[in-house]
Structure formats: C-alpha cells, structure tokens
Amino acid sequence: MPGDPDSGQALPAVSYVMPVLNEAAHIAAAVASLTAQDYSGDFEIMLALGPSTDGTTELVEAMSAADPRVRSVENPLGTTPEGLNLAIQATSNPVVIRVDAHSALPTDYARIAVETLQRTGAANVGGVMDAVGVTPFEQAVALVYGSKFGLGGTPHHVGGQEGPAETVYLGVFRRDRLEAAGLFDEGVRRGQDWELNRRLRTMGETIWFNPALKVTYRPRSTLRQLARQFLSTGLWRGELARRNPTQNSIRYYVPPVMVLSVVVGFVLGLFGVGQAIAKNPPWLLLGLFAPLFYLGFLVFATVTVALPHGLRTALQFLVVLPCIHFCWGIGFFFGVAKLTSNIQAYTGR
Incomplete structure (x- = not known):
C-alpha cells in the first residue's frame, strides 16, 4: 500500500522521535539536522519534553511556532523509554526514526536508512555513533568512544562491515514490527535499545547495521556529567545481564572484572x-x-590514542578513560546486585 516501506509506490512517511530533558545547548542543532534531511517523503518531528530547568521547553515552543512540523508531547517523568514511547504513540507514520538530542543526523540519513529497510527487510537499521568533541575534555571522551581501549571498538562506535547485528545505535524501525514487539521497556532506563533489539531478534526479526549511517554525537562536557552517564549505563547493563544471563557479550563483563x-x-x-x-x-x-x-x-592507551591529538587532550584522556571504566564497572555490580533503584536518584534517567 502507498506509504508502506516495501510498497515500491511512494517513499514512506517517517516520524522522528526524540526524548528531551535539559538539552538547551543541543536541541536546536538536533532539530535542524532533521529539517535539513534530503529525504523527499513526508515527515513529522515529535519531541517528548521532560521537566527541563534550563530553558529547553521554551526553545522547543519557539521552534514549534516557527515550524508546525515540529511538535511535542509532555513526558512528566523525563526518562528516555517513557519519552520514546510517548513520542511514538503520538505519531503514525510507517517508519519511526529514533533521534538523540546529543546527536546530529547527516542530511542523507533518512534516505539511506529507508533504502536499507526496503533492501534488507530488517525490522530495525542503524549505524555508527560518531562522537565529536569541541573542548579538550570532549575530544578525550570522543577518543574513548572510538577506541578499543575505551568502549571495546564495537561496530556502532568505530564502523565495520554491513550486515545483521546484535544491536545498533539509535534505530530506524518499521512501525508495525516495533509495535508488535511492545515498544521500549519503560522499566529499563539505559540499554533500552539492546533490550528492544533482543526482543525483536527473539521474534525472528533482523537488526541491520549499515556503516553508511553515521550520526554525529556530542559527548558530555564535564567529568560529573560523564560519571553520572556511565554509572547509569553500567548499572542498567548489570540489570540486563541479571535478567538475561545467557544473552550478553563477554565484553560487558570486562569493566567489572577490571574494577574488581x-x-x-x-x-x-x-x-x-x-x-x-x-x-x-x-x-x-x-x-x-x-x-x-x-x-x-x-x-x-593515552600515548597511542590521545597524545597525537595534543597534550591537553591527552591529559584529559588520562582522567576520562578510568572514569568511564570504573563508573561503568561499579554500576554493573549495583545492577547485578538488584540495587538499581537505590542509586537511580543519583544517576538520573
């Protein structure tokens, strides 16, 4: 039928969905990257607004007034999975494109993603999270993201061969498959992409990695923000490892083993x-x-990865790398020990 991803008659309309909380520094660029897409099909943008305190809500209201394609729905809890589900449920197009407020999509992202969906028959396609920093601290974080010494050098951080994958960054979904899987698990604050993709794979669906889908990601800009992010990430990875003990890659156990x-x-x-x-x-x-x-x-790792980018970045790398390793590893232990809710107030969404 017209608008269906596989109809071959017309490009399907797409819905961009984005949870937003205290993103005044990034939201304008993130939304601009959506309206600048070279995709010729119809689209809508739905932002799930959490209770921001930095002026994000006012910025979104101004963008909506200037462009009616930019709409918003209230996300009272301000958490990522609730926000994603609210945004998905407030839209109706057959292709759902998840966007992060810290990311900026290249202009050909939607076009390549929809072509990949049609070519492969996958339920979800995604690509590379290309971390790009501005300050020496952010540059150090970006280097950790893209290094095998940092986050393991996985394809969705450094690229690789196109094909089926365990999970992908963000995600471009067929709405019918996404709804059949039950949307995102609102009980999983971090790692909800992996958990959803696990359910899709269990249903017999394919998750497809395409390195041509490269998304610019803006890293956290302070050590406190970074520590909270990775403590939370490790916490929920430990929670998921406890829930699904036989379905986790061995690389997830490296940081906690190192910390111990x-x-x-x-x-x-x-x-x-x-x-x-x-x-x-x-x-x-x-x-x-x-x-x-x-x-x-x-x-x-600092000498081989960071020093070529300058002494200031290398010195920041010396702090950033152990911060990520130890926060992730410590969080993992809390998650495995069923202490997720005990420290959720500190780590946030």
Whole structure:
C-alpha cells in the first residue's frame, strides 16, 4: 500500500522521535539536522519534553511556532523509554526514526536508512555513533568512544562491515514490527535499545547495521556529567545481564572484572606492605600487579590514542578513560546486585 516501506509506490512517511530533558545547548542543532534531511517523503518531528530547568521547553515552543512540523508531547517523568514511547504513540507514520538530542543526523540519513529497510527487510537499521568533541575534555571522551581501549571498538562506535547485528545505535524501525514487539521497556532506563533489539531478534526479526549511517554525537562536557552517564549505563547493563544471563557479550563483563581486580589487588598490596614492615614474607605484594598493570595500560592507551591529538587532550584522556571504566564497572555490580533503584536518584534517567 502507498506509504508502506516495501510498497515500491511512494517513499514512506517517517516520524522522528526524540526524548528531551535539559538539552538547551543541543536541541536546536538536533532539530535542524532533521529539517535539513534530503529525504523527499513526508515527515513529522515529535519531541517528548521532560521537566527541563534550563530553558529547553521554551526553545522547543519557539521552534514549534516557527515550524508546525515540529511538535511535542509532555513526558512528566523525563526518562528516555517513557519519552520514546510517548513520542511514538503520538505519531503514525510507517517508519519511526529514533533521534538523540546529543546527536546530529547527516542530511542523507533518512534516505539511506529507508533504502536499507526496503533492501534488507530488517525490522530495525542503524549505524555508527560518531562522537565529536569541541573542548579538550570532549575530544578525550570522543577518543574513548572510538577506541578499543575505551568502549571495546564495537561496530556502532568505530564502523565495520554491513550486515545483521546484535544491536545498533539509535534505530530506524518499521512501525508495525516495533509495535508488535511492545515498544521500549519503560522499566529499563539505559540499554533500552539492546533490550528492544533482543526482543525483536527473539521474534525472528533482523537488526541491520549499515556503516553508511553515521550520526554525529556530542559527548558530555564535564567529568560529573560523564560519571553520572556511565554509572547509569553500567548499572542498567548489570540489570540486563541479571535478567538475561545467557544473552550478553563477554565484553560487558570486562569493566567489572577490571574494577574488581584493581581494587582487590590494591588492598592485597597494602597488606603486603604490612607484611614487609612486620618482616614477614611480603607475598601479598603480588596483588599490586593488577593496579600496576592497569596503570601501564592507561599510559599506553593515552600515548597511542590521545597524545597525537595534543597534550591537553591527552591529559584529559588520562582522567576520562578510568572514569568511564570504573563508573561503568561499579554500576554493573549495583545492577547485578538488584540495587538499581537505590542509586537511580543519583544517576538520573
């Protein structure tokens, strides 16, 4: 039928959906990247507005007044999965394109995504999160995102071969498949993409990675924001690992194992120092191997990845990399231990 992704008669209309909370610094650029798409089909933009305190709501109201294609729906809780579901339910086009307020879509994104949906028959397609920083701190965060030393060098961070995938960044969905899966799980504050894609794959659907879909992502700009983000990310990854113990890649367990090794090794090393002072065999000093190994790893990663981008960025990288590793790993333990709700007030959405 006309407008269906596979009808071949007309380009299907698309609905851009975006949860928004305290994004005054990024929302204008994110929305501008949608209205600038070279996709010739019809489109609508639906923003799920959380209770922002930085003027985001007023900015969105001004954009809506200037362009009626930009609409909004209230998201009282301000969380990502609720916001996505509210925005999806407030739209009706057969293709749903998830957008993040920290992202800017290239002008050919919708066109390539819809072509990929039609060519592959996939339920969801996505591409690369291309982190780009402006300040030395943001540049360091972007380097961690794109490095195998940071987030593991996964395809949706560094690119790779086109084909079926476990999950993808953001997502361009066939509405009927998305609705059949039950939309996003509102009980999962982070990692809801992975959880939804797991359900789609369980239904026999295909998740498709296309590296031509490269989305510019703006990293967090302060250490506090970054720590909260990755503590929350690790927390919910631990929660998902507990819920689905047989469906998680081994890479998700590397940060918590590293944190445990470094902390236990450091404590054993301190006891080893006590042994040496007491003139006993200081065999517990061997525990220091783990923190020293991580320190060496940190220096090696900084020299090879960040130093070519300048000394200031390299110095920030020395702080950013362990912040991400340790916050993610510590959060993972909280999630596995069913302590998700206990620290959710700190980590936020």
